[in-house]
Amino acid sequence: MRLLAPALVTAAVLLSACGTTETPASTAPTGSAGGPVTVTDARGKEVKLDSPAAKVVTLEWAETETVASLGVMPVGVADAAGYKTWDAAVPLADDVKDVGKRNEPSVDSIVALDPDLVIMAKGRDETLVGQLEKYVPVIVTQASDASRNLDRLREDTKLIARAIGKSAEGDALLSDLDAAIADGRKAVEAKGATGTPFVMADGWLEGSTVNIRPFGKGSLVSDAAEAIGLKNAWTGEVDPQWGLGATDVEGMTAVTDPKTMLFYSASEEDVFTTGLAANPVWQRLPFVANGKIVKLEPGTWTFGGPKSVVGVVEQFVKAATA
CATH class of the missing domain: 3.40.50.1980 (Nitrogenase molybdenum iron protein domain)
Structure with missing residues (x-):
């Protein structure tokens, strides 16, 4: 994937x-x-x-x-x-x-x-x-x-x-x-961050357009993040196997809660920086305006095995409790 x-x-x-x-x-x-x-x-x-x-x-x-x-x-x-x-x-x-x-x-x-x-x-x-x-x-x-x-x-x-x-x-x-999820949930609760809305995405350039792939409910990353107490804010259509959607920067305007955090992965080109840095629509999105953007560490495979999921959980917990 x-x-x-x-x-x-x-x-x-x-x-x-x-x-x-x-x-x-x-x-x-x-x-x-x-x-x-x-x-x-x-x-x-x-x-x-x-x-x-x-x-x-x-x-x-x-x-x-x-x-x-x-x-x-x-x-x-x-x-x-x-x-x-x-x-x-x-x-x-x-x-x-x-x-x-x-x-x-x-x-x-x-x-x-x-x-x-x-x-x-x-x-x-x-x-x-x-x-x-x-x-x-x-x-x-x-x-x-x-x-x-x-x-x-x-x-x-x-x-x-x-x-x-x-x-x-x-x-x-x-x-x-299981231990990573349980510990993460306790840390999120202790910080009072339970229910924090998030969007997870990756993307790529097609010409000058940035295509964005949100990870909706049911995606592996979303299930892991919701297991520690966070709430997926993406409500657009997703496929039934992977829980993935498809949108562009205008489509992201559906996310309006100012508390929303954006997590994204980019182990190769970072299109969220190179393709969107000067985009006025992007700049007005709540997680951009409020500086709530977290780039996952390179090599974080969002469709991986248990060790990858532990890495995802740890990064989400760190960001949500900072």
Whole structure:
């Protein structure tokens, strides 16, 4: 979900399906530790492994982060350079191989690594799964669900952890996330900042126009921020999987509460500075006029795994309690 081309954002916002009607992924393994493992992924498909996977290829950054967080360095990842720019939660080892783009990885490059397992996100090229399964087991994660994103994150994490024999580490990772949220909520309450309105966004330049992508209710960042007691002020239309909207600077005038804080991410070009600094509409927005703008640290991946969400929570708490 790195910054999408405008046409793709429009398509995402116009999606009509809500939530999911699929059977939730089962992560219960069969067999003893180190022995055969069977999990049911986001497709509802049973994936059987002779043993927990040790050589793993990941085709999405959140899955890359999660596998590495659990103590198993992937042997191959999609868009390694992009991961290093956008997701700083867990560094990649220097010998991890790049297997191509996230939306178009190389089957040949993946198979050449002789992995035990490929992990990819739901919603990517569906034909890719069939191509890969001729050679290697594939697990598909839910990746996002704007009706229940924190619970979805927990399920994806447990699914991955069980498949690679790291269930205890997965539970610890989620415990750290829960603790960060609980501590953050207490800090926000103690500061009297509960209910503080916020808008989260990223954006990109198209010619001289800045396209803005607000993170609405149901996005992973919004769920995390609301879990610590803040209130999402963006009420525009968002898509049902990622909770993302699409607007421009004029559209942001819908946000009128002077207490609103703007959080934004820009691990590459900062269009909120370069494209909007002299824009008179931008200058009149309440969070600009009141100096309530927070740029997330470079490498804060807003669609990441538990460690990324902890980083988001910590930055929101710091800003809300300053």
